[in-house]
Amino acid sequence: MTATVRAVQMGLPRVRNSHPSIADRPDVPELVDRFGRVARDLRVSITEKCSLRCTYCMPAEGLPAIPRERLLTAEEIVRLVRIAVEELGVREVRFTGGEPLMRPDLEEMIAGCAAAVPGIPLSMTTNAVGLEHRAEALAAAGLTRVNVSLDSIDRAHFAELTRRDRLPSVLAGIRAAAAAGLAPMKINAVLMPETLGGAADLLEWCLAEGCHLRFIEEMPLDADHAWARDSMIAATQLLEVLGERFELTEAGRPDDPSAPAEEWLVDGGPATVGIIASVTRNFCGDCDRTRLTAEGTVRSCLFSDDEIDLRAGLRSGASDEDLAQLWRGAMWNKWAGHGINAAGFEPPQRSMGAIGG
């Protein structure tokens, strides 16, 4: 089977159509790229649907629906996860979206993956709406931990940022996940002019709840294309604001040099707060990520619209090795980095909710 690139058409913008060259790729099983990086962290987007409409991510009306037949089934996802682990050296898997809890077959998918790749951590990034009712079943199915997006603990402000009044459900979800043993729990908050003022309160709340908070610099991946370099809040501004209430000491990336978040000890530790400074202190040089979209394309970088289709092969009898080889080709051609700070930067056609964060 030869490598093919397909344009993805699903009511979302059409992606670029180019052919990956793998002529100079070394013959190794892992997902290596031209810059010496190896992708071992797989992020699987499983839906475009979401229960919230965060302004930095989704348009008010939500993303165009992906026709059912274009969406990977739970069984197809389990097969691709198994190929990623067995053939390509992937060592951790994260489910994302859209909102993964919008899929009623999530438990089935997690249980299938847990059986197919025993011992591989299976995590989920979620907004936690409704998690309260599913945390136990998800943990029982084999989910190991969750990261929850939460930008404000003020109900009115939360409703403004997400265009939905669902804070009570999110907080109940966070507590249910902790009770179900989905730990350690990380909370993600996107930095914006509107959230900077509440950042210290959010950190105080997370410390009290025993959750690990990370702030994320906003990236130009909002569906409304409102992001502007001049008005984004940088990590340095956050540090100044938090520094007024807490004593912060830089601790780097103590657990994993490829982790997006850099850590700061809070008041001498052991608690820390993380900052994912994707724009001002990017970590592309150590990137270890590979992504699958909900429609079954491999996306090598958040910012690259060149995607390789695996779904057609999945549905037409391709062998595991055929699919693995397509995946290797996609990753060999991964870009050096996002290029946000370069002159002439153009945001990708997919917004964050259509990629999976």
Ligand SMILES: Nc1nc2c(ncn2[C@@H]2O[C@H](COP(=O)(O)OP(=O)(O)OP(=O)(O)O)[C@@H](O)[C@H]2O)c(=O)[nH]1
């Ligand atoms: N630029 C960039 N940002 C990323 C990447 N992966 C994650 N992020 C950002 O980091 C945020 C948090 O990601 P999570 O889904 O919680 O995953 P994680 O931080 O890798 O998770 P842990 O393994 O639990 O630390 C995302 O919302 C993105 O904004 C990446 O590959 N590149």
Ligand SMILES: C[S@@+](CC[C@H](N)C(=O)[O-])C[C@H]1O[C@@H](n2cnc3c(N)ncnc32)[C@H](O)[C@@H]1O
């Ligand atoms: C796209 S969401 C999908 C999973 C789930 N719905 C959630 O919100 O956790 C994944 C992550 O992307 C982050 N995100 C969304 N838009 C972003 C942007 N423009 N810049 C940085 N992070 C963004 C969210 O904060 C969230 O942590």
Ligand code: SF4
């Ligand atoms: S960040 Fe997550 S919860 Fe918010 S709109 Fe995007 S997909 Fe939905």
Ligand code: SF4
């Ligand atoms: S922007 Fe692309 S290269 Fe940089 S860390 Fe994210 S996925 Fe990796």
